[in-house]
Amino acid sequence: MPIFEYRCVAEGCPHCRAGFDQLERLGADPLTACPDCGAAVARVISAPNLAVGNAHVLKDGHAAKHGFTQYRKVGKGVYEKAFGKGPDVIKG
Ligand SMILES: [Zn+2]
Structure with missing residues:
Protein backbone atom coordinates (compact mmCIF):
# COMPACT_ATOMS: atom_id res chain seq x y z
CA MET A 1 0.00 0.00 0.00
CA PRO A 2 1.36 3.41 -0.89
CA ILE A 3 1.99 6.00 1.78
CA PHE A 4 0.89 9.55 1.05
CA GLU A 5 1.84 12.69 2.85
CA TYR A 6 -0.90 15.11 3.85
CA ARG A 7 -0.82 18.63 5.19
CA CYS A 8 -3.60 20.96 6.24
CA VAL A 9 -4.57 23.71 3.80
CA ALA A 10 -6.27 25.83 6.45
CA GLU A 11 -5.96 26.31 10.19
CA GLY A 12 -5.18 22.92 11.68
CA CYS A 13 -3.79 21.19 14.73
CA PRO A 14 -0.07 20.50 15.36
CA HIS A 15 -0.59 17.03 13.84
CA CYS A 16 -1.65 18.22 10.39
CA ARG A 17 0.25 21.52 10.41
CA ALA A 18 3.52 19.57 10.44
CA GLY A 19 2.22 17.13 7.85
CA PHE A 20 1.57 13.44 8.39
CA ASP A 21 1.87 10.18 6.47
CA GLN A 22 -1.23 8.21 5.63
CA LEU A 23 -1.26 4.62 4.46
CA GLU A 24 -3.78 4.28 1.68
CA ARG A 25 -5.36 1.49 -0.26
CA LEU A 26 -4.61 1.84 -3.98
CA GLY A 27 -7.52 3.59 -5.68
CA ALA A 28 -9.01 4.79 -2.40
CA ASP A 29 -10.43 8.29 -2.18
CA PRO A 30 -7.84 10.74 -0.94
CA LEU A 31 -8.15 12.00 2.60
CA THR A 32 -9.83 15.41 2.76
CA ALA A 33 -9.89 16.09 6.50
CA CYS A 34 -7.44 15.70 9.35
CA PRO A 35 -8.32 12.63 11.48
CA ASP A 36 -7.42 14.62 14.60
CA CYS A 37 -9.10 18.01 14.17
CA GLY A 38 -11.11 17.71 10.96
CA ALA A 39 -9.35 20.56 9.18
CA ALA A 40 -9.17 20.38 5.39
CA VAL A 41 -6.02 18.60 4.23
CA ALA A 42 -4.41 18.13 0.84
CA ARG A 43 -2.07 15.48 -0.43
CA VAL A 44 1.53 16.65 -0.70
CA ILE A 45 3.00 15.69 -4.03
CA SER A 46 6.52 14.41 -3.62
CA ALA A 47 8.63 14.29 -6.75
ZN1 LIG B 1 -5.39 18.44 12.42
Whole structure:
Protein backbone atom coordinates (compact mmCIF):
# COMPACT_ATOMS: atom_id res chain seq x y z
CA MET A 1 0.00 0.00 0.00
CA PRO A 2 1.36 3.41 -0.89
CA ILE A 3 1.99 6.00 1.78
CA PHE A 4 0.89 9.55 1.05
CA GLU A 5 1.84 12.69 2.85
CA TYR A 6 -0.90 15.11 3.85
CA ARG A 7 -0.82 18.63 5.19
CA CYS A 8 -3.60 20.96 6.24
CA VAL A 9 -4.57 23.71 3.80
CA ALA A 10 -6.27 25.83 6.45
CA GLU A 11 -5.96 26.31 10.19
CA GLY A 12 -5.18 22.92 11.68
CA CYS A 13 -3.79 21.19 14.73
CA PRO A 14 -0.07 20.50 15.36
CA HIS A 15 -0.59 17.03 13.84
CA CYS A 16 -1.65 18.22 10.39
CA ARG A 17 0.25 21.52 10.41
CA ALA A 18 3.52 19.57 10.44
CA GLY A 19 2.22 17.13 7.85
CA PHE A 20 1.57 13.44 8.39
CA ASP A 21 1.87 10.18 6.47
CA GLN A 22 -1.23 8.21 5.63
CA LEU A 23 -1.26 4.62 4.46
CA GLU A 24 -3.78 4.28 1.68
CA ARG A 25 -5.36 1.49 -0.26
CA LEU A 26 -4.61 1.84 -3.98
CA GLY A 27 -7.52 3.59 -5.68
CA ALA A 28 -9.01 4.79 -2.40
CA ASP A 29 -10.43 8.29 -2.18
CA PRO A 30 -7.84 10.74 -0.94
CA LEU A 31 -8.15 12.00 2.60
CA THR A 32 -9.83 15.41 2.76
CA ALA A 33 -9.89 16.09 6.50
CA CYS A 34 -7.44 15.70 9.35
CA PRO A 35 -8.32 12.63 11.48
CA ASP A 36 -7.42 14.62 14.60
CA CYS A 37 -9.10 18.01 14.17
CA GLY A 38 -11.11 17.71 10.96
CA ALA A 39 -9.35 20.56 9.18
CA ALA A 40 -9.17 20.38 5.39
CA VAL A 41 -6.02 18.60 4.23
CA ALA A 42 -4.41 18.13 0.84
CA ARG A 43 -2.07 15.48 -0.43
CA VAL A 44 1.53 16.65 -0.70
CA ILE A 45 3.00 15.69 -4.03
CA SER A 46 6.52 14.41 -3.62
CA ALA A 47 8.63 14.29 -6.75
CA PRO A 48 11.89 12.40 -6.24
CA ASN A 49 12.90 13.02 -9.88
CA LEU A 50 12.79 16.77 -9.32
CA ALA A 51 15.64 16.57 -6.84
CA VAL A 52 17.78 14.75 -9.37
CA GLY A 53 17.03 17.40 -12.01
CA ASN A 54 17.84 20.23 -9.63
CA ALA A 55 21.10 18.58 -8.63
CA HIS A 56 22.10 18.49 -12.29
CA VAL A 57 21.28 22.20 -12.76
CA LEU A 58 23.26 23.08 -9.66
CA LYS A 59 26.22 21.14 -11.01
CA ASP A 60 26.05 23.01 -14.32
CA GLY A 61 25.78 26.35 -12.55
CA HIS A 62 28.77 25.47 -10.43
CA ALA A 63 30.87 24.74 -13.51
CA ALA A 64 29.73 27.96 -15.24
CA LYS A 65 30.72 29.97 -12.18
CA HIS A 66 34.22 28.63 -12.51
CA GLY A 67 34.54 29.77 -16.10
CA PHE A 68 33.75 26.54 -17.90
CA THR A 69 31.65 26.46 -21.04
CA GLN A 70 29.84 23.33 -22.12
CA TYR A 71 28.32 22.58 -25.49
CA ARG A 72 25.90 19.81 -26.30
CA LYS A 73 25.80 18.18 -29.70
CA VAL A 74 22.35 18.80 -31.19
CA GLY A 75 23.01 17.71 -34.76
CA LYS A 76 25.68 16.87 -37.33
CA GLY A 77 28.44 19.36 -36.58
CA VAL A 78 26.08 21.60 -34.61
CA TYR A 79 26.68 22.29 -30.95
CA GLU A 80 24.39 24.22 -28.67
CA LYS A 81 25.74 25.98 -25.60
CA ALA A 82 24.55 24.42 -22.36
CA PHE A 83 26.14 27.00 -20.08
CA GLY A 84 29.08 29.33 -19.78
CA LYS A 85 30.45 32.06 -22.00
CA GLY A 86 30.69 32.03 -25.78
CA PRO A 87 28.40 31.84 -28.80
CA ASP A 88 25.03 30.13 -28.27
CA VAL A 89 25.45 27.81 -31.25
CA ILE A 90 28.57 26.48 -32.99
CA LYS A 91 28.30 25.09 -36.49
CA GLY A 92 31.29 23.15 -37.67
ZN1 LIG B 1 -5.39 18.44 12.42
